Amino acid sequence: MDIPTVNHHVGSTERVFIAHVNDLNDFYLHSDFFRDPLLKLGQELYTEYSESLTKNTLEINETLNIGDYCACPSESEDWYRGLIRQIDSNDNASVFKIDYGDVQYIPIKFLRPLHKRFIQLHRLAFHCSLVNLIKPLDGWSTKIIDEFRSRLTTTFLYAKFINYNEIIDISEVEITEKSSKISLNKDFQQYQIQRLVIPMNxxxxxxxxxxxxxxxxxxxxxxxxxxxxxxxxxxxxxxxxxxxxxxxxxxxxxxxxxxxxxxxxxxxxxxxxxxxxxxxxxxxxxxxxxxxxxxxxxxxxxxxxxxxxxxxxxxxxxxxxxxxxxxxxxxxxxxxxxxxxxxxxxxxxxxxxxxxxxxxxxxxxxxxxxxxxxxxxxxxxxxxxxxxxxxxxxxxxxxxxxxxxxxxPNFNSNQPLNQSYVRAQLMASGITPIRQQQRSTQQNEFYNNPNNMSQQSQIRMLNTGLQNTNIQQPPSTS
Incomplete structure (x- = not known):
């Protein structure tokens, strides 16, 4: 039995507030309609499970495994609905907090099986990504994520649901503040520089x-x-x-x-x-x-x-x-x-x-x-x-x-690359034509020799089309 997900109608707009942010393509929101249900659920979970911690161990018939729903306590003694993602060799569990979106690491002995009546209530947080913004290869910088998180703390925040990706269970949204005619998507578009180059075949x-x-x-x-x-x-x-x-x-x-x-x-x-x-x-x-x-x-x-x-x-x-x-x-x-x-x-x-x-x-x-x-x-x-x-x-x-x-251009053929095409692609990433010509030669030699696949410790080329750079220097993550 699965906890149901709320399906938002594509094209609809709701007033929302922040639940949890990982980055601009991975965050969780609550509908303003869920404020009271969230409080009520927290109170009911506390009443149901708070005294169970005095046992400190699970009963024989309460074995928990990966993929099971559970009730999960926090350091503040609040209780949450969780889904067990992993259990390591030390019996510590990675628990996804269904109604908030973050992951908590906790000894499995503190978890309790989630009773059926709590499974019937739909998820109160929905997974989102800013539509039409592509995550950089080395991730969004901490500064940009912090700025985005602070923008989500406004009182009047609205999300328009543009698309839903069922494979990764995520809604692509456009977010606006009540006092602004420009969406947050447009504000953060200036930080996106990697759409310009297509991944090479x-x-x-x-x-x-x-x-x-x-x-x-x-x-x-x-x-x-x-x-x-x-x-x-x-x-x-x-x-x-x-x-x-x-x-x-x-x-x-x-x-x-x-x-x-x-x-x-x-x-x-x-x-x-x-x-x-x-x-x-x-x-x-x-x-x-x-x-x-x-x-x-x-x-x-x-x-x-x-x-x-x-x-x-x-x-x-x-x-x-x-x-x-x-x-x-x-x-x-x-x-x-x-x-x-x-x-x-x-x-x-x-x-x-x-x-x-x-x-x-x-x-x-x-x-x-x-x-x-x-x-x-x-x-x-x-x-x-x-x-x-x-x-x-x-x-x-x-x-x-x-x-x-x-x-x-056929990137895997024996024909030389169309230089004007490659030059346009690489110059979008800030690479000079001279370096581009050198790298094009190296790339052809590499792709035409499958035996080279594991022999690139000295010269490793990142030909992704999203970002072309010498990988000997790791990218900045901040």
Missing amino acids: DKFLYKYIPLERLDCIQSNQIRMLYYICPSRFYVYLRENINSYMSFQNDLQKAIQNLRSISIPVKYQPVAAQDNHAIWHRAVIFDFDSDLTKIYVYFIDIGQREYISINNIRPLPEEFHCKPALAIPCCLYNIYPLNGNDQSIWESNDPVHDEFNRLMVNNVSCKVHSKQDQIIYDVEIDIPKIGDLGTFLVDNKLVSRTTMNNHPR
Whole structure:
């Protein structure tokens, strides 16, 4: 029996207040309607469980395991509804506080099974991300997170629900203050500098975990999973949702007793832990010189970021064979307004908002072609709208060329890279043409020789498209 989640209607707006903040793409809000239910729930949990701590141990029939709901006490003697994410060898548990969003670490002997009547009440906190803001590879700085957290303490705060991602159970929202006509999303957009460069195609990411296939003849029913720009977004087949959820449950249990990896290897499949103590399949793409941070690609989500080596485990082989849920796509023959396939998408381009708005539900897509064996060029049909590319062109949000004089570069072929394309991509990251030419040569040598995959300790290149930098110096996290 699961604690139900409140589903907010896409397009609706509610007055909200802060519950917990990890960063701009990972925070929890309460609806203003939940103020009284929160207080009532806390009082009922205290009345029900406060005296149980005098026993200090669980009864024989009260055994708690990973994935169980529990009642969890805090140092302030308040009680919360929790979900057990992990239990270590010392019987300490990682407990996700369902109605607040943070994770508490506590000896399992202090936890109590959650009674049925508390399971029937829906979750009082909802997981959110600022829509159309992409998390930087090395995370949002502490200064920006603190500024965002302080902005959420205002009395009159409103959230508009733009989209819901059922894979990671998160609502994409636009937040505004009552006295302002400009959303917090727009205010923090200035800090986003990494949308400009598209991740480079790398088929070796799928060496161990296969890529899910789209039907190249018939239309596919898809849903958007992770968006960067019209030239790179990730979708999943709607028919795979139930099997993926079951797969994730099995993964959580299998990882519990495994130790952290000691020596990372490029393209190694691993399990990486997020802020909520949930494990996801990932592939190592690179790592910094002291091995404290590992750059990974979450292969079932489409997101790339740095993760502490302490939050990475080897992925058991039985979890290799299931195809990656996230399917990389490109909207066919669509480029920035008044641009072409050499142009860079700007982070404040209005097409991003419109693209996200139109892709909130299940849509059908047809495959036009496939880049480098991994990127699908697709045409998307939106109910009541029609062809997405045509709609964006008609509304003067994008351009479409009738003849492509510059074929897309094949990053894994024996042909040299289209230098004008690479120069445009890398200069957006502040890299000079001379350095760009040197790196392009190194990249071709590397990708054309699979034997080099684990021999890059001296020269390791981070060719993500989101950020191109020499990885010998770890990125700043503040």
